Amino acid sequence: MLRPYWIPHNASPHDFPPLEEALEHPDGLLAVGGDLTPNRIIMAYRLGIFPWYNDNEPILWWSPNQRLVLFPDELKVSRSLRKTIRQGKFTVTMDQNFRAVIQACAEPRREQDGTWITKEMQEAYCLLHDYGFAHSVESWYEGRLVGGLYGIALGKVFFGESMFSLMSDASKVPFAHFVRQLECWGYELIDCQVHTQHLESLGAEKIPRQEYRALLDRLCETAGHTGVWEFMP
Secondary structure, eight states: OOOOEEEOTTOOTTOOOOGGGOOTTTTTEEEEEOOOOHHHHHHHHHHTOEEOOOTTSOOEEEOOSEEEEEOGGGOOOOHHHHHHHHHTOSEEEESSOHHHHHHHHHSOOTTOSSOSSOHHHHHHHHHHHHTTSEEEEEEEETTEEEEEEEEEEETTEEEEEEEEESSTTTTHHHHHHHHHHHHHTTOOEEEEESOOHHHHHTTOEEEEHHHHHHHHHHHTTSOOOOSOOOOOO
């Protein structure tokens, strides 16, 4: 029986097996263990790996055979979403309250008992935000945070982690704004990790792991936007 690679707790941040060793069942499980230090998380994303686990599990590292991605110029904005954007119903900002966004994303969904965004994960990504790697996009309605998303930026790739919405379109509106902003900054790829109908409706598509890794090798070696993360006028 095949087993995922075991990473000792104090192993080097580079200690990951080749992506080809990821299991088929469950799809993409590559390694177990290690830690959530900034260096390990950044190295994982650079290699095409991400952490995803529950509170009662060790840290699990994944690289699915098919990766869901969005090329910014292929964003699909429905007629109804365009109308909502034109109405200016929501105020959209960047990096105004990263911790509040990740905490809201961690709230269990209606069909879930728990969350994979554990307290340990939240603190790790808040630290990455302090270091300038993790970013949030917020959606406000009458001064209240009602939607948003967060993720990691490396080179010309944005690795989306999660989003939340307390009102209709409160996550789609900031996502659409953000994709256009990333395009203006020269970003060429948004990693969506695993398939959802929601992301597919916005233009995301599956590509093979090997193709995804080749894109990372090219795009993570070039500089992306490194200034203040805010919407350009």
